[in-house]
Amino acid sequence: MSTLHVIDHPMIQHKLTIMRKKETGSKDFRELLQEIALLMGYEITRDLPLEDIPIETPICKMTAKRITGRKLAVVPILRAGLGMVDGIRTLVPVAKVGHIGLYRNEETHEPVVYYCKLPEDVQKRLVIVTDPMLATGGSACDAIAMLKERGCNNIRLMCLVGAPEGIARVQKEHPDVDIYLAAVDERLNENAYIVPGLGDAGDRIFGTK
Ligand code: PRP
Numbered sequence: 001m002s003t004l005h006v007i008d009h010p011m012i013q014h015k016l017t018i019m020r021k022k023e024t025g026s027k028d029f030r031e032l033l034q035e036i037a038l039l040m041g042y043e044i045t046r047d048l049p050l051e052d053i054p055i056e057t058p059i060c061k062m063t064a065k066r067i068t069g070r071k072l073a074v075v076p077i078l079r080a081g082l083g084m085v086d087g088i089r090t091l092v093p094v095a096k097v098g099h100i101g102l103y104r105n106e107e108t109h110e111p112v113v114y115y116c117k118l119p120e121d122v123q124k125r126l127v128i129v130t131d132p133m134l135a136t137g138g139s140a141c142d143a144i145a146m147l148k149e150r151g152c153n154n155i156r157l158m159c160l161v162g163a164p165e166g167i168a169r170v171q172k173e174h175p176d177v178d179i180y181l182a183a184v185d186e187r188l189n190e191n192a193y194i195v196p197g198l199g200d201a202g203d204r205i206f207g208t209k
């Protein structure tokens, strides 16, 4: 069973509250999402392995630490996942970025694939899939399955708000993928929107409604 990490740092909770408010505009929403992604990125990379390397400071020689092991790839689920990429890349500027385009069919709520472009060596990387909303879990599960078809075996899912239904679905379909969230909300409504949630993340980021 994958581990659910709820990153409930006060800075993240405070920023998330502002994002949830219906009067928060697109500019603030976008900026807060990037800031939270950076803060969550700090936690999601907490267990990266380190190695010792010899360096020289202006004072003396020493043995210092450097991150080793797999390089990173960030894979946003379009559109809303794009809003978390720059935050993670502020922490890890060399991370490569892939894109998976999915939208939810408004009636069935099932995801439909329309785009996939991944780094050539994605299967060798630690992949962080980003999407602010984990509702039914259909989009996240399909994106993870597409990555696994391309040989990825080290995947983490980073969302902002999750519904119990989506968390359970990812844990059932992809028990090897750890989930990182800022909040677990109550439930889904009849339109498969997260309650209380924050509305349609893509529309709020890009100002489309
Ligand atoms: C939203 C959201 C997720 C998905 C979550 O995307 O960004 O990708 O829905 O729902 P699920 O867990 O039930 O699959 P949407 O389909 O609205 O597309 P958009 O990001 O382009 O607005």
Ligand code: URA
Residues within 6 Å of the ligand: 080, 133, 135, 192, 193, 194, 195, 197, 198, 199, 200, 201, 202
């Ligand atoms: N997608 C969103 O953007 N918000 C939800 O609450 C559910 C799916």
